Amino acid sequence: MKKKDFNSSKVTEVKKGSCLCGAVKYEVHGPLFDVLHCHCRNCRKQNGHFSASTGCKKNDLKILGEENLAWYNSVKDVTKGVKRGFCSVCGSVLVWNPEDGDDLWFSAGSLDDVSGIKVRGHIWTSEKGDYYEISDGLPQYERDPDDPSL
Ligand SMILES: [Zn+2]
Numbered sequence: 001m002k003k004k005d006f007n008s009s010k011v012t013e014v015k016k017g018s019c020l021c022g023a024v025k026y027e028v029h030g031p032l033f034d035v036l037h038c039h040c041r042n043c044r045k046q047n048g049h050f051s052a053s054t055g056c057k058k059n060d061l062k063i064l065g066e067e068n069l070a071w072y073n074s075v076k077d078v079t080k081g082v083k084r085g086f087c088s089v090c091g092s093v094l095v096w097n098p099e100d101g102d103d104l105w106f107s108a109g110s111l112d113d114v115s116g117i118k119v120r121g122h123i124w125t126s127e128k129g130d131y132y133e134i135s136d137g138l139p140q141y142e143r144d145p146d147d148p149s150l
């Protein structure tokens, strides 16, 4: 395969997303992670319900309109040094960025068009709200099984 053909391959297709008002846009130049629903108290407070997050390598995310992205130091998160990014114009929840590691997570609902990803499971079910049931049959974890600090 010639290098030139590489751009048309589906694997390298750039994924795009944005907030509700469009002041913050982003591009992902790499693979997306399958979606996790996080039921922790902090995600529920911020999202109004449990969160639906996909993710990517920190280096693969290019944010456009970064001046409109506000950051909240989410000190109550068990994971160390988490910053939660949201649009300062329309309030859309966008990024969950822990201090350690190469990965970050962002709202799956902010993706434009076809994403090719699917929901992988539920984390922090130990803190889920009592007003709903999880009934999709996907794996459930009481905490975050991927977090090495837990
Ligand atoms: Zn916005």
Ligand SMILES: [Zn+2]
Pocket: 038, 039, 040, 041, 042, 043, 044, 051, 124
């Ligand atoms: Zn959470």
